[in-house]
Every structure is written in C-alpha cells, then in structure tokens.
Amino acid sequence: MSASPDSKTGYNSISRFPDVTGDSSEDEIVIAVMGSTGTGKSSLIQLITCDESIDIGESLESETFEVKDFWFVDHTGRKVRLVDTPGFDDSRPGFTDTDILKGIVNFLLKEYDEKRKLNGLIYLQRISDPRFGGQSARNLRMFRELCGTDSYRNVVVLTTFWDEVNETKGATREAQLKSKFFKTLVDGGARLMRHDRTIESARAVLKHVHTLVPTNVGIVNEIRVEGKKLEDTAAGSVRREEVDRIIAKHKEEVAELQAQMSAAQKSNLQAIQGLQDERAEMQKQLARFEREAGELKKGLDDEKQSRERMQVEAAKEKENYAVWREKQEREWTSRFDSQTKAYDKSVQELKAQHEERTKEAERVQAAEWRANKAELLLEIERNRDHDSGPCIIM
Numbered sequence: 494m495s496a497s498p499d500s501k502t503g504y505n506s507i508s509r510f511p512d513v514t515g516d517s518s519e520d521e522i523v524i525a526v527m528g529s530t531g532t533g534k535s536s537l538i539q540l541i542t543c544d545e546s547i548d549i550g551e552s553l554e555s556e557t558f559e560v561k562d563f564w565f566v567d568h569t570g571r572k573v574r575l576v577d578t579p580g581f582d583d584s585r586p587g588f589t590d591t592d593i594l595k596g597i598v599n600f601l602l603k604e605y606d607e608k609r610k611l612n613g614l615i616y617l618q619r620i621s622d623p624r625f626g627g628q629s630a631r632n633l634r635m636f637r638e639l640c641g642t643d644s645y646r647n648v649v650v651l652t653t654f655w656d657e658v659n660e661t662k663g664a665t666r667e668a669q670l671k672s673k674f675f676k677t678l679v680d681g682g683a684r685l686m687r688h689d690r691t692i693e694s695a696r697a698v699l700k701h702v703h704t705l706v707p708t709n710v711g712i713v714n715e716i717r718v719e720g721k722k723l724e725d726t727a728a729g730s731v732r733r734e735e736v737d738r739i740i741a742k743h744k745e746e747v748a749e750l751q752a753q754m755s756a757a758q759k760s761n762l763q764a765i766q767g768l769q770d771e772r773a774e775m776q777k778q779l780a781r782f783e784r785e786a787g788e789l790k791k792g793l794d795d796e797k798q799s800r801e802r803m804q805v806e807a808a809k810e811k812e813n814y815a816v817w818r819e820k821q822e823r824e825w826t827s828r829f830d831s832q833t834k835a836y837d838k839s840v841q842e843l844k845a846q847h848e849e850r851t852k853e854a855e856r857v858q859a860a861e862w863r864a865n866k867a868e869l870l871l872e873i874e875r876n877r878d879h880d881s882g883p884c885i886i887m
C-alpha cells in the first residue's frame with residue numbers, strides 16, 4: 494500500500510531524479526493520468542519512469558487512493574511529471590468519491606497557484622471490457638466535467654489491455670468508443686490512442702502530448718477565476734446530485750423495510766431478525782453517503798478559506814511590491830545624488846589642476862622671457878662697448 498497522502502491536500506509528490514530544471518520551470522511537462530481503477534494507470538507510469546516503488550494493483554481493488562506525481566527527465570532533457578490519480582469508484586473502504594474529487598482538485602489548484610498548466614490529460618480505458626458499464630460512464634462523466642470543453646484537445650483517450658482481445662474485436666470496440674462514449678471528447682479535439690504495454694506506444698503518447706499547448710482545466714477556472722465553490726462546479730454538482738439521489742433512495746428503502754417489519758411482527762420472529770439486519774446495513778450505507786454530503790459541503794469552507802488566503806496573499810504581494818519600488822527609487826535617487834556630487838567634485842579638481850598647470854606654464858614662460866631679455870640686453874651692451882672702442886686708421 495502507498496504512503497498515506499498529505500492529510501490536508503490528499504496529494505503527495507514523489508521525485509526520482511535530482512531537480513535539474515528548478516521547481517516551476519517553464520520547460521516542465523505535466524501530465525495527469527486518469528481513468529477507472531484497474532485500467533493500468535500506475536502500470537503505464539511505472540513503464541515510463543521505471544520507478545519500482547509505484548503500486549500496481551493486483552486486483553480491481555484500488556491500490557491508488559491519493560494523487561501522487563512521479564517524474565523523470567526525457568531524452569530531450571525536459572522534466573516530465575506524470576500524475577497518478579485514483580479512479581472514482583467505491584472499492585476503497587473509508588474513502589468516498591468526494592475524497593477522490595477533493596484530492597484531484599487540490600492537486601490541480603496547487604499547480605495553478607504555482608503557475609503551472611497541464612500539458613496533457615491521459616484517460617485510460619480498457620479495450621477488453623465487453624460493455625461500457627455504469628461505473629465507466631460515471632468515471633468518464635466526472636473526468637469530462639473536471640476537464641471542461643476547452644481542455645478536451647489536451648486529452649488522450651488511451652485504450653489498454655489489448656493483449657486480452659483479438660485485433661478484430663478490439664478494433665470494433667475502439668470504433669464504438671470513438672463514435673459513442675468518447676464522441677464528445679473526440680469531437681472536442683481529444684486523441685484516441687492505443688497502448689500495448691510497450692515503451693514505444695507509451696512514448697508515442699508522450700510525443701503527442703509534447704505538441705499540445707498547455708491548459709488550465711475547467712474546474713480550476715471555475716474555482717479560481719469564476720470564484721465558484723466546489724459543490725457548484727460542474728464536477729462537484731455531478732457528485733452532489735448523485736449523493737442526494739442515493740440518500741433519497743436509501744431513505745425510501747429504509748422506510749419500506751420499516752413497514753415490512755411492522756407487518757411481519759405478527760407472523761414470525763426469524764423474519765423480523767432478517768429485516769432488522771437489512772435495516773442496520775441500509776442505515777450504515779445511508780450514514781456513509783450522508784457523511785459524504787457533509788464532506789462535500791466542508792470542502793467548500795476549506796476552499797473559501799483558501800480563496801480568502803490567496804486574496805490576502807495577493808494584496809500583501811502588491812503592498813510588498815510598492816514598498817520595494819519605493820525603496821528602489823530612494824536608493825536610485827541617493828545613488829544618483831552621490832554620483833552627481835562625486836562627478837562635480839572631480840570636475841572641480843580637474844579645473845583646479847588645469848589652472849595650476851596654466852599658471853605653471855605662464856611662470857616658466859615668463860622666466861624664459863626674462864632670461865632672454867637679460868641675454869639680449871647683455872648682447873646690446875657688449876656691441877655698444879665694441880662700437881665705442883679706439884679707431885685705428887691704417
């Protein structure tokens with residue numbers, strides 16, 4: 494059995510490789526793997542990541558009851574995160590579909606809050622199933638409502654268990670899935686692909702997902718952008734309707750048993766015991782669904798708090814930015830002032846140096862002139878002495 498999920502979020506994060514790209518790298522590829530229990534979700538993730546710690550269910554009883562992500566670095570050096578999700582069904586004692594819905598929604602909201610979109614959503618479907626039963630229909634409906642029509646083009650409907658059908662039967666079922674049960678998704682841009690448990694078919698899916706434009710799924714937009722409560726989202730209301738319907742049906746059945754018991758009271762005690770057991774079982778189930786209805790409502794309070802927390806955080810971030818900007822402006826102004834002062838000072842110094850040098854040059858030149866003048870005067874004096882000397886006539 495897997496490690497228990499984070500008690501608050503129902504979501505675990507498991508990494509196999511060192512984080513080479515940083516936590517919220519834009520290059521990161523995020524792919525959610527969904528579908529009913531036992532369709533091969535965990536097996537597919539294990540095949541791709543080679544992670545032996547992944548729990549593979551040996552029976553249809555689900556091994557996966559929390560959302561977990563596993564990641565690896567693909568051949569192009571990109572970090573790929575594959576998110577294993579539980580299917581919507583009642584095979585886990587103590588876990589309701591609302592718990593599953595909350596786990597998945599918490600994961601999706603966390604991705605959105607950390608500014609990551611989903612590159613792809615792989616929805617697994619066993620091709621070997623002879624009929625598309627109520628459980629499969631329920632699962633598919635929840636999946637579609639979680640996605641929202643805008644994200645259909647990011648969906649890959651991946652058929653598994655091809656080894657359990659012959660090609661003709663498989664192809665016939667595939668055509669039926671495409672034209673009937675998955676028609677809405679395919680018409681909206683989803684791709685139908687096959688997985689035969691080989692790494693090649695798994696890689697083909699990844700290759701296709703790499704070409705898709707990342708998306709924010711519908712339920713995230715409903716909660717974060719439109720401000721809806723979980724209960725009022727498309728997926729939440731599907732679950733609420735279902736829970737309400739089941740509660741109403743159970744109540745009817747309990748009332749009917751009560752009536753039968755009163756009638757049987759007169760006939761025999763054994764029959765009464767049987768009916769009493771049946772009523773006890775019925776009431777146990779009723780309590781389970783009533784608890785689920787309460788849980789669905791409780792989820793809303795959590796969300797309200799988280800939405801309010803996000804609003805407070807956004808306001809705080811805005812305020813921090815204003816403070817940071819003001820501080821930055823102050824720093825720039827003071828830096829500019831001191832630079833201007835330093836510049837003025839060096840201009841003054843240069844000016845003084847220039848004046849000093851000019852004066853020095855003038856001093857040198859004046860001294861030279863004085864020396865020249867003295868020499869000239871001396872020369873003149875000498876010439877005068879010569880001209881006025883004794884004149885010898887031959």
Ligand SMILES: Nc1nc2c(ncn2[C@@H]2O[C@H](COP(=O)(O)OP(=O)(O)O)[C@@H](O)[C@H]2O)c(=O)[nH]1
Binds near residue numbers: 550
């Ligand atoms: N025959 C067959 N068995 C498969 C295939 N994929 C998975 N399984 C088996 O089906 C069971 C459930 O698989 P798992 O990956 O746990 O399904 P999950 O509940 O969707 O995660 C396991 O015993 C797997 O070994 C497949 O393509 N063919």
Ligand SMILES: [Mg+2]
Binds near residue numbers: 534535577
């Ligand atoms: Mg699983």
